[in-house]
Amino acid sequence: MPVFWLDPEHIIFPDPIHSTPDGLLAAGGDLSKERLLLAYRNGIFPWYAPGDPILWWCPDPRCVLFPEDLKVSKSMRPYFNQRKFEVTYDRCFTEVMLACAQQPRNGQAGTWITREMMKGYTRLHEAGFAHSVEVWKEKELVGGLYGIAIGKVFFGESMFARASNASKFGFISLVHRLEAQGFTLIDCQQETGHLLSLGATTIPRPEFLQALRANDAHPDGEGKWG
Numbered sequence: 284m285p286v287f288w289l290d291p292e293h294i295i296f297p298d299p300i301h302s303t304p305d306g307l308l309a310a311g312g313d314l315s316k317e318r319l320l321l322a323y324r325n326g327i328f329p330w331y332a333p334g335d336p337i338l339w340w341c342p343d344p345r346c347v348l349f350p351e352d353l354k355v356s357k358s359m360r361p362y363f364n365q366r367k368f369e370v371t372y373d374r375c376f377t378e379v380m381l382a383c384a385q386q387p388r389n390g391q392a393g394t395w396i397t398r399e400m401m402k403g404y405t406r407l408h409e410a411g412f413a414h415s416v417e418v419w420k421e422k423e424l425v426g427g428l429y430g431i432a433i434g435k436v437f438f439g440e441s442m443f444a445r446a447s448n449a450s451k452f453g454f455i456s457l458v459h460r461l462e463a464q465g466f467t468l469i470d471c472q473q474e475t476g477h478l479l480s481l482g483a484t485t486i487p488r489p490e491f492l493q494a495l496r497a498n499d500a501h502p503d504g505e506g507k508w509g
Contacts, residue, residue, distance in 0.1 A: 286310055289339075294318045299326055299341035299492060306342035313337070314403030316410055323431050323438050324499070326492050328472060333397050343488035346471040346478060350462035354482040355455055362452055368426070369419040370456040372508035376408045377401070379415040379427040383441035396441065404440070407431060411505035418444075418453040426450040428457070434501035436494070437461055438470040454481065464504075468494055 287297045289312035302308040308327060312318055314337065322328060322339060331338040355363075362368065384396035407413035412433065418426035426449025428442035437457075444450035458481075461469065471478045474485055 302341045306340045308341050309339040310336045316406045330395050344485040345491040346474040346485050348469040348483040350458050352482040353458045368452045371417045374417050376415040379429050382443040386443040416453045416457050418449045426453050434498040435466045436468045436498045
């Protein structure tokens with residue numbers, strides 16, 4: 284399969300069915316608000332190393348979580364019963380992104396969250412599409428995550444933890460909030476054992492794209508979350 288080079292003057296993507304076996308679809312373009320929103324509406328997301336051109340992906344299969352399938356382990360229940368953490372939303376988006384970029388990850392020497400990425404997603408945040416979840420302990424930011432909300436689908440991007448189970452606490456809290464607001468799907472992008480333990484599963488790319496087409500019927504809830 285060829286990798287398509289995007290025209291910087293025209294905001295358009297090839298059909299995701301043309302992705303390579305590992306999910307790579309295109310290169311180039313920019314991280315403007317308009318291009319990022321078009322990408323996510325079509326199941327495409329950017330992921331690339333510093334110094335490389337922007338790479339756009341649409342993996343098959345796709346790791347997703349249906350909110351009603353969330354699994355909360357017995358070991359996590361005391362964290363909620365005892366209210367060990369406090370959760371807020373959209374209070375410090377930039378700090379959450381920066382913490383995600385600095386989070387050490389197995390098998391990764393650096394981060395894909397470049398300055399360019401931070402600027403692009405901050406623009407989405409200011410426009411009311413990108414959101415952060417902050418997890419606090421004694422007024423200290425100890426975990427969190429961020430992602431994009433379009434219609435009734437939330438596209439998760441990255442998470443971090445500075446205290447045991449802090450990111451998991453934030454994720455579970457987010458899923459409960461999204462389910463209460465009628466969200467139907469959470470895109471987890473790549474399969475990990477951590478996500479599978481929380482109830483995530485993988486579905487074929489055509490099924491994922493069909494869900495996104497159905498999501499077009501829902502209006503975007505633009506605006507910051509309180």
